[in-house]
Amino acid sequence: MKIIAVCGAGIGTSVLLKMNAEKVLRTLGLTATVEASDIETARASRDAQILLTTPEIVEKLQGLPSEVIAINHVFDLGEISEKLSKAML
């Protein structure tokens, strides 16, 4: 399973999302590779099962063979956990 955390620049919001997603996966006992990238890189890679992003970016990730999950509060591990487990289990 591959997850890409996506934001506009690929250095800030996406990196925080990736770090917190990794924490959540460890807690849930789930295994997945998580990368952080900008929108263009994420659109070009096409090999991720899940794209993790913020609500503003969702529409930029349409038409890809991945499930897109929007996280409102990047530091809310509960929100990330609930949405990731729903998509993965």
Next chain:
Amino acid sequence: MSLVGRALAPGSIVLNAEAADWESAVRMVGSALVASGRTTDAYTDAMVQTIHDLGPYVVIAPGLAMPHARPSDAVLETGMSLVVLEHPVKFGNAKNDPVRVLFGLAALDHDRHLELLSEFASLFSKDGFVNSLLSCSTVDEIHSLFA
């Protein structure tokens, strides 16, 4: 000192700031990065443009924004700046508006700021950390939060 504390170089912290709207708040964040030797003015323009292009996704938690742009020639050194507003501004982010705390981030590349962000994430995962920041009235108090 913590990595976040070190990233906040002299001149990078502005407290009791007044901004009319999100754009002037983000420009203050950019000016603080410039004043502390991290970026040039072009980076400030890039941060503002990113939000115009993609929306307020830099508002990452209730009351908290982390404006940033891509690594570029406009970044002289990896670092952060902090602007705390006297009165909050709205970015148009339904869940997390209004914003009083803005952390600017400038990164030289995609890798060298990862430990810094990891520490940043741990700090802000604690409940009430934004409120602790808001209760600081001096730059020294801010620095002691990041000791």
